[in-house]
Amino acid sequence: MGEGLLPGYEGMMKKWVKKMRGLSIRNQIFWSMAVVSILTTAVLGVVIFILSKKTMENNYQNLHLNNLQVSSNIIDIQLKPMIEQSRGLLTDESFVDVMENETSTNAYFSSYNNLKLERILGEIVSYESAIQSALVVNSNGNMRYYTKNSRTTSKVNHYYRTDNILEEDWVETAGEARGKEVFFGYNVLYDDEANDCFSMVKMLINPYSHKTMGYLVLNTRKTMFEKAFGTKNEGYVTNRYMILDVQKTKWDGEAPVPLVYYNGAQEAKDDILEDYTEDRENRYLYSAYQNITTGWEIINVIEKSELSHDSSYIGWITLLAGISLIAFSFYVSAAISRRIIHPLDALEKTIEAVGEGNYKIEAEFDDSEIGKIGNKFKGMVTNNLELRERLLNTEIKEREAELLLLQSQINPHFLYNTLDSLYFMAVIHNADDMAEMVMALSDTFKLSLNQGNKLIYVKDEIAKIKAYMKIQNMRYHGRFEFVLDVAEDIMDLKILSFILQPVVENSMYHGLEAKRGNGRISVKGYRDGDSLHFILSDNGVGIKDMAELEKGYGVRNIRERIRLFYGDGYTVNFTSEVNVGTTATFILPIVKEEKDAPVSGN
Template sequence: MKKNGIYLTLGGRFVILASVTFLFPLVIFASFASRNYGEAVNLKLEQMTDAALGLIDKNIDYIIRDVESTASLITTNRSTQALLLEKDPERYKLEYREKELAVKNLLINVTNNKDFFETVYLGNQYTSVNKYRSSIASEAIESYEAMIENDWYRELTEQKGKGVWYKGDEIPGFTDNLLIYAKSILNMNNPRPIGILLVGIGESPFSQIFSDQQVDFNAKILISQNDQIIFEYSPSEDEFLSSLTQEQNRRLIRSDGIVDISKKVYVRHIENRFSGWQITSVVPYKEFQAERMGSSRLFFSIAAGCFLAGVLLMCFFSHGMTRTLKKLRNYVEALRQGDTGTEVTFSSRDEVGMVGNELVRVVSENHRLMQNLYQSMYKEKEAELMALQAQINPHFLYNTLDSIFWMAQEYHAQEIGEMVVALSNVFKLSLNKGEKFIELGKELDLVTNYLEIQKMRFGSALRTEIDVPEELKKVKILKFIIQPLVENSVLHGLAENGMAGTIRVTAKQDGACLNIAVEDDGQGFSGTFEKALQNGYALKNVEERIKLCYGEDCGIFMDPEVSAGCRILLRLKVWEEEQ
């Protein structure tokens, strides 16, 4: 194989093919491993975020339930109910002062250990009670008459005693508070509103909850309601999370998964079932992305290392394999140069070595056979010279038979002359100018002349029939194979009948085979055909010549279906002129 002027050896092609075949699975393995590990990192991040959000959600549930239970305790207390049912209080009467003092004491008692209850308002159009954790309030709470004009108040009354959460800046007087829990107070004797309760919640419980969660990773926490952020917490050590704008925060509470806001962050949400708040966790993705990239580099480095190791191993094995091939190539090159005396041995531990040893054996055997062939050709040439010398005797015999013929004509011995001519034809056709093959028509002429001699000898009781198509008479067959069978029929088949009978010769082509039949109506074989084939010299000679010339599937066969006489079949092959 040659490419761009560079020859690639078998070993080089093997290394290239094996490397390409080895490379694809490694690339696929590294790609899948990197992707699966990346998904595992994302799953780990998702589980960590869900665990942190779940814990935050539980703590928020605790705060909400604490606020709601405290609010219920205040609104259902007898002192609260009595104060709010006072429709025309005289603030300086002792009875009213006692009710007001009882409510203040109640607020102090139930909120004393709750430091996140920063502001409490309880009142209606007739009276109101305020409690501040700080002794100085930065802003006064507006009057009840002003409150009832606001949208939030109308929304609150529609809840019919159910608590509602608001942002601290929605109600004047509570702007210092993070959140406001508002609840309409119902009369315990009938479900009519008799006032409202407003509880201002500070940031301290939420900040404590969120700061306690920063264990394995930093996260920004956003609490939102109706797409409005009501609280946000950012770890102080993360400047990027702390510097996010309100617009970016609003985008995050509406997103999920990996979000790119100048840097990639992972966003996850959970909804609080009591308040309906959406709690959003925003985690910087830089560390996890670095972990993913590191794992990808690791997997592809492993794949590259395995590939290089595989290439080295393939080069090693290729060298071991091609070393035997090079040795075999050098041996073949030496044979092409005519050096047949080089003795080479190959290792039989692999197939190439076994092939090499077999090639050496074949070459040695071929060399021996070539020597034998040269000897045979030499002997054949000697035999041809002897045959040329022997041709002198046939010419002498032809001249002698010609002299006998003319003497028979001179003495008017017609039958003797005809017999001499037939004998001369038989002799001439059997020699066939020294050729091994003869046309079927000439072979049949030989048979005809032989039978003419026999008819002159035994008379007209001997009858002959030759039925061969004209197109088959040009087919060449091995010479002198039909006459011995006809002679066998005459001497063994008809001799017992006084030479009275019929000898019939037919020929038919069957595909690539030529079937010739010699049939007589004489006595047939006294024994088995196989025994006759072994003991009879003529039959045995013809059988061996046919098999040597045409192959083992050709030869002499007897037709077992003939009830009287004998029918011998010759099976030959029809060859092209070149063959």
């Protein structure tokens, strides 16, 4: 059935959306806001009704939870004399003597001991008016029953004649408690048709020998609980109190709940117990508090319909308020839709004017979303006009750049010719050292200019470093050792020009020239996957503050050029230790498409 409804619902939604698209924007805004307002009001009304109903129930439960705690304390006070009387027997030497030294072989105590027990039990029963009867039995099965109502004596006679009272289930339960008082919601000695008594059973343990002497049973009228609950209704018609014995030893969760006490209309009792047992809570609301002394649950119950009366009133108020809100939302939706459409109309007219070639926009737009679109459109038109002018200026600058490039290609030839003349003059005058230095300087300039290309072969960058180191060693009479360890398989790959040689020059200037004695510079290069790794290190004086190195123009320029060319897929790292040296590490992506022509190192 659900699968049949879903396609129908989807079809209805598609028709509604299609119909909405056919409306004007103004009507779309109006009906969208109206529908949202109706749905919001409906959902809000339902939520308010449910929350108000739930809040009333929670408030009622919280209030009566405190009342139940007070009732539990009153019950504890009522049970305290019984508990103290039973515990007082353990310190009564006469009672202990009777319980442990009885020699009778039948279910009766001896006449002498019987009189003693009659006096003791009589005092207990007389002490508390609610106590109906008392029974004591020792470990041998000798027992004494005392009651205010002599007609109940015959109901326990079978224990004297045939049945062994120590084999009853309540004896086992009391034994498991090991001397702690155990409360049963019914009379454990005999079936009580009126069900007007509950039993307290206690295993009697000698406080000195710690041996079991027997058991004590006190049967008490349930009418004593009436004082614990005050008035019956407390301002409510269906308000009721009850006490349930829900201990696992007495109730398995499926059998009828053992009812200890019920205070309220009797005609609803069975329905309440059935509802509570099956955990339905459809008709009634429960508040429960467990009494620690007895283990019983003290429960307040009330019909939910009585509590929901006020929430129904709130529901009607919410409905009337919702209808008023929906009517007001229609008015607001119409006003807002008109307000939104106004700048749209202005924007439409502006676009039409620009389309006709009128670029002078006089319309003014506000700061709303549509107004921002209008202002951006005005800015776009203005930017297009400015862009047209800039394009003209760019074309002029491109022509100028071509002339400058031609000039830059001419000047290096003049420089190379001059260096060649110096070289040959040095050879003619047998100044071999000078000739060699001039040749190294010429190679350095050629490789640095790189015919104007951004990229350079690794082998040419290495050749440039070699030429530079050759010049420095000639200046400083061979003070510097140059160690080269670059893999052959990367020599024909290209990298960004002018990034390795400046680092070597920086190491020479800041690290080795300031050092006494000889120095060493090493250059290592290899390939790892799609990356080239270069490690340049020296054993110079080192750098104390690396921040100063990063502030330098040379390092900052290298980083910026690498970032602009390679993007984010690179690593540049500098480390230094004073009097040990400095190391620079470059990890650069391999350039896969190379447009620059190779540079010769000769």
